[in-house]
Amino acid sequence: MTVPTPLLLGAALAVALSAAPQGPARAQSATAPQIALPCAGCHGPNGAGEGPVPRIAGYDRQAFLQTWSAFRANERPATIMNRIARGYTDAEVGQLADYFATLR
Secondary structure (H helix, E strand, C coil): CCCCHHHHHHHHHHHHHHCCCCCHHHHHHCCCCHHHHHHHHHHCHHHCCECCECCCCCCCHHHHHHHHHHHHCCCCCCCCHHHHHCCCCHHHHHHHHHHHHHCC
16 A cells, blocks of 8 residues: 655654754744744754854845745756745745844
8 A cells, every 4th residue: 555645744844843852952943833843953042053054033024025936936046945945835945044134
């Protein structure tokens, strides 16, 4: 029996989120909207940035939306964000922009 793809994707996401680190970084992320939690995988806890990955905490909302749009259209160089950006709706991107703009 084949399992529908959305079900597999949901299960994979549940496993990934359940494997998130515990402790202070996890506690701080608990207030983040669910949609922002996967961002920590590259951008670090609360969008603080890690290594060559930029800080997105405190990113201006409008600049965030423009940057996301450029990733989506392959107009901005990226290793993975151009693919990730296409997986979110405009409403979801707005939620992310609102959330990261509030962080300092």
